[in-house]
Amino acid sequence: MRMSEGVEWGLHCCLALAWIGDDRPVPTARLAELFDLPQAYLNKRLQALVRAGILSSVAGARGGFLLARPPEKITFLDVVTAVEGPEDPFRCTEIRQRGAGAEAPARDFRLPCGIATAMRRAELAWRRELAAQTLAHMIEVTPETAAVRIRRHYERLSR
Amino acid sequence: MRMSEGVEWGLHCCLALAWIGDDRPVPTARLAELFDLPQAYLNKRLQALVRAGILSSVAGARGGFLLARPPEKITFLDVVTAVEGPEDPFRCTEIRQRGAGAEAPARDFRLPCGIATAMRRAELAWRRELAAQTLAHMIEVTPETAAVRIRRHYERLSR
């Protein structure tokens, strides 16, 4: 199980957008330079955040991306779900109903599979923690030097 | 992010081994028949559980697999880690140190990346839930009919 690196990119880009705090949209090229990422692929990833309503995009010259909501309203869970998709990591394929269980009466499977339930409970705890982390909270706990550095670099690139 | 289906297979097979409760090893062919799984590939997956010390294998004729520990000592986390590997789903590549952060002094990165820390916290909650679920607990909450069915089917196959 490996999480797509688009999650890391998305979170850092959202945080950078919050730090920059500009009304004007920030194009992909600037964001890519901030973290030395491949521009075209980053753009593709950010599209997922736009579809999820986390970012808003502006097309054309002077276009780019903006946070669609204030940082307090953007959670890690939002970003992870947007990039990775809404599906559960563990997918129950009901193998209990195959083989030995193939000819069992249907009422034996009324209750959901206990293994799937346990996995789901764990994933719920994971999601709960992710939902508790907002971008605003991240801004609080991060040293100001990082924010200043991003802003400096961004202004230098915008000149 | 998608969890390997080997996790589901491993958990169901461990549970079946616990239900069967035989001193003699159970070969892959029997386990594969219990859930209608591809035998060769299941064997490959069970090897991971052996390497992790969850199962013990017996080679040769009348060989097969056995639980290496009592069901109370086998957690979901053990199985997941054995199959999926010990790496964290989220992998921090320290992109904060690239691009804008490339020329920053090293002391700015003394503290671990806040984003990585938050992701790790969520994964810790996930692991905590997985570690709390033992095979023995799964036996308790599962209807007896399932256990009986597995045993019946296994004895019929062993004839």
Place this chain on the structure above:
DNA sequence: GGTTCCGTACTCGGATAGTTGTTGTCCGAGTAATGAGGG
């Protein structure tokens, strides 16, 4: 001088290849049962 229009540069968005990881299959090494042969 002000206004309109056109050309240009720029940016997002989706369609198109390359690479890594997961799934699936096969054959060899090793082991226990089995049956024959000899004592």
Place this chain on the structure above:
DNA sequence: CCCTCATTACTCGGACAACAACTATCCGAGTACGGAACC
């Protein structure tokens, strides 16, 4: 009758392909700016 030993069938374990997902790249649609031409 009992013991020894070679044969046989069986099972795990790792090496070898097929497939899917992720990563990376390119080009087209659309937009705002800038400048020239005209009133």
